[in-house]
Amino acid sequence: xxxxxxCDENGLKKGPWTPEEDEKLVxxxxxxxxxxxxxxxxLAGLNRCGKSCRLRWTNYLRPDIKRGKFSQDExxxxxxxxxxxxxxxSAIATHLPGRTDNEIKNFWNTHLKxxxxxxxxxxxxxxxxxxxxxxLPHLLALANLGDLMEHHPFDENAVRLQAEAVQLVKLQYLxxxxxxxxxxxxxxxxxxxxxxxLNSIPAIKQNPVLNSLQAENPAPFSIxxxxxxxxxxxxxxxxxxxxxxxxxxxxxxxxxxxNPPEDSSWVFPFPTTSLLSTMIEETSISxxxxxxxxxxxxxxxxxxxxxxxxxxxxxxxxxxx
DNA sequence: AAACAAAACAACCGCCTCCGC
DNA sequence: GGCGGAGGCGGTTGTTTTGTT
Numbered sequence: 001x002x003x004x005x006x007c008d009e010n011g012l013k014k015g016p017w018t019p020e021e022d023e024k025l026v027x028x029x030x031x032x033x034x035x036x037x038x039x040x041x042x043l044a045g046l047n048r049c050g051k052s053c054r055l056r057w058t059n060y061l062r063p064d065i066k067r068g069k070f071s072q073d074e075x076x077x078x079x080x081x082x083x084x085x086x087x088x089x090s091a092i093a094t095h096l097p098g099r100t101d102n103e104i105k106n107f108w109n110t111h112l113k114x115x116x117x118x119x120x121x122x123x124x125x126x127x128x129x130x131x132x133x134x135x136l137p138h139l140l141a142l143a144n145l146g147d148l149m150e151h152h153p154f155d156e157n158a159v160r161l162q163a164e165a166v167q168l169v170k171l172q173y174l175x176x177x178x179x180x181x182x183x184x185x186x187x188x189x190x191x192x193x194x195x196x197x198l199n200s201i202p203a204i205k206q207n208p209v210l211n212s213l214q215a216e217n218p219a220p221f222s223i224x225x226x227x228x229x230x231x232x233x234x235x236x237x238x239x240x241x242x243x244x245x246x247x248x249x250x251x252x253x254x255x256x257x258x259n260p261p262e263d264s265s266w267v268f269p270f271p272t273t274s275l276l277s278t279m280i281e282e283t284s285i286s287x288x289x290x291x292x293x294x295x296x297x298x299x300x301x302x303x304x305x306x307x308x309x310x311x312x313x314x315x316x317x318x319x320x321x
Numbered sequence: 322a323a324a325c326a327a328a329a330c331a332a333c334c335g336c337c338t339c340c341g342c
Numbered sequence: 343g344g345c346g347g348a349g350g351c352g353g354t355t356g357t358t359t360t361g362t363t
Binding site for chain 3: 015016036037038050051054058087088089090101102105109
């Protein structure tokens with residue numbers, strides 16, 4: 001038998017609404033209220049199904065609808081509520097007066113989801129993605145802005161943002177290394193142990209940027225589903241404009257590791273996935289220190305590929321030495 | 322200026338829940 | 343308690359707009 005689709009009934013119109021149809025719907029509802037949506041189209045003189053009328057009214061014609069771009073506050077609210085409620089668009093919409101669930105859903109799918117992915121966060125869990133190569137490039141893009149800002153110090157926030165990005169890049173890299181090295185060595189190191197390991201490093205504990213992140217996000221090094229707190233830092237996210245960040249690093253990211261870019265201060269010298277796998281295969285957690293004894297030049301053994309960014313850093317020195 | 326691609330938005334579809342009978 | 347209708351919700355698709363080459 002099966003349910004009869006509500007809009008399949010003979011000749012009911014589908015597709016975009018005309019101004020005349022809108023006018024009829026608005027006038028009818030203003031005069032009589034919507035009452036039964038099923039009965040409304042006939043009474044209002046519309047050749048539409050009730051469902052279509054309801055959708056048109058709630059998503060577009062309702063007088064209290066706020067249109068136009070979402071503000072920063074609204075964006076933050078959506079992010080926060082989504083981290084708590086998930087894809088409960090109607091529930092989220094109740095906290096944003098004048099916004100419809102459909103509008104929020106569209107905004108999420110076209111903007112916020114991409115931003116989170118770009119920042120290296122899983123848009124469903126709001127946690128950092130554990131696959132390093134899906135998240136690192138985007139943080140690197142931010143980190144690489146440092147060179148630009150040295151010459152054009154346009155904004156304190158931007159400088160802070162860049163510093164945070166650098167720290168996050170390092171952390172994600174470290175986390176990846178610890179886990180990869182441990183699993184390669186057949187050690188069953190857990191997420192918690194990784195976190196404890198990172199937290200045990202004094203330079204991490206004392207780092208002001210990381211501390212400020214930790215203050216706002218109680219479990220900054222958590223991964224997977226270890227916590228329900230979203231890790232993404234609001235300032236990072238709100239400053240990250242749409243995908244037009246100069247991703248010049250992508251060239252080097254995708255290139256072979258033995259062809260380093262000339263300007264490594266701008267284009268982060270990063271090994272390819274396969275190369276990093278090789279590095280990790282050759283490097284257990286117990287001999288990570290060997291990496292520091294090499295120079296950061298290209299073309300040598302596996303350890304010579306460690307990104308230069310890490311060698312002038314106190315945290316990395318503590319870990320790798 | 323034209324063609325193409327990507328982004329943004331509106332609307333539809335099918336499933337689910339609630340409620341009255 | 344079971345059934346069916348109505349409304350609501352979330353996922354998805356189709357169309358339009360905007361940007362890029």
